[in-house]
Amino acid sequence: MLSNTSKYAIRATIYLALHARSDLKVGIKKIAGDLNIPSPFLAKILQVLVKRKVLSSTKGPNGGFSLVKDANKISLYEIVTIIDGDDIFHQCLISMRTCNENNIPCPLHLQYEPIRSEMIRLFREQTIEDLAHDIKAQDQIISL
Numbered sequence: 001m002l003s004n005t006s007k008y009a010i011r012a013t014i015y016l017a018l019h020a021r022s023d024l025k026v027g028i029k030k031i032a033g034d035l036n037i038p039s040p041f042l043a044k045i046l047q048v049l050v051k052r053k054v055l056s057s058t059k060g061p062n063g064g065f066s067l068v069k070d071a072n073k074i075s076l077y078e079i080v081t082i083i084d085g086d087d088i089f090h091q092c093l094i095s096m097r098t099c100n101e102n103n104i105p106c107p108l109h110l111q112y113e114p115i116r117s118e119m120i121r122l123f124r125e126q127t128i129e130d131l132a133h134d135i136k137a138q139d140q141i142i143s144l
Contacts, residue, residue: 006083008037009045010128013079016055017071017132025057025064045083052082071129080123089120 002010012031019026028046032039046065049055056068067074080088092099092106093116099106 001088002080003084005045006080008035008042009049009079009083010076010131011035012037012042012046012065013049013054013067013071013074013128014132014135016065016067017128018136021066025062025066027064031065048082049079054078054082067128071132072127074128075124076126076128076131077120077123079128089116089123 012035015031015035016026028039028043031037031046032042035042046055046057050057050065053068054074055065057063057065077089080086093108093112094106099109
């Protein structure tokens with residue numbers, strides 16, 4: 001459902017919520033290594049989040065990334081829409097043109113609408129802090 005790019009952005013943001021402090025930045029190699037994400041690809045993703053003021057980055061030997069916003073103010077919806085746009089929340093489930101171009105619903109449109117609405121609600125309400133807390137409580141940090 002989510003692109004790998006969005007998944008990596010969410011995982012990296014959770015990782016920073018768990019590991020970074022205002023006085024400590026986490027380097028790209030550490031994040032990429034711990035999350036098993038290719039470093040150059042992750043760097044591009046994180047720079048997008050820096051440009052959108054979700055993360056900050058500092059260059060140099062003590063440089064790295066950290067959260068700009070409090071983790072409880074960063075929703076999954078924000079991360080996904082920054083990375084992939086909001087199409088996932090509005091596009092036709094079976095990719096029929098009629099839903100998107102002609103306002104003629106596809107065969108699944110009406111049945112899928114409550115699920116779509118619930119998904120939007122879930123992504124808007126779930127914060128990075130919520131996920132980080134649950135991961136920490138379940139001692140799942142390694143499996144991130």
